[in-house]
Amino acid sequence: QVQVAESGGGSVQAGGSLRLSCGASGFTFTYYCMAWFRQAPGKDREGVAMIASDGSPTYAESLKGRFNISGMTQQRTETDLHLQIDNLQPDDTAVYYCAANQGYCSGGSLWLAARRYKYWGQGTQVTVSS
16 A cells, blocks of 8 residues: 655745655555645645656746655656746745556646555645744
8 A cells, every 4th residue: 555644844934945755665666656635625636746667857838947856656666756946926925735546647738637646645735934
């Protein structure tokens, strides 16, 4: 069973930075893909960024430039995924979730849909004050 757990959230002032981390273990497939999502109060969960099985990243168009995802998605039974967020804004306030799915995924915006991921962490809160 794949297990996923996030860490690194917190409260920051606008303009600050945070680095979120996700530990994932239990992979039994050679390839998998992983992603970060976020859900603000009263809003739907949205895809932030993902890493495809070949290691290539995909970012939500509206979030490009301030977010950087890193991690490995192949030939390991466990891995770490990170999300660096710079110049945080109050609109970034949300619970951030790490997600994983076993099997090869090619990446692209279609893989920013929550329905494509089977394994989820509990989430980590990010709060940005103005």
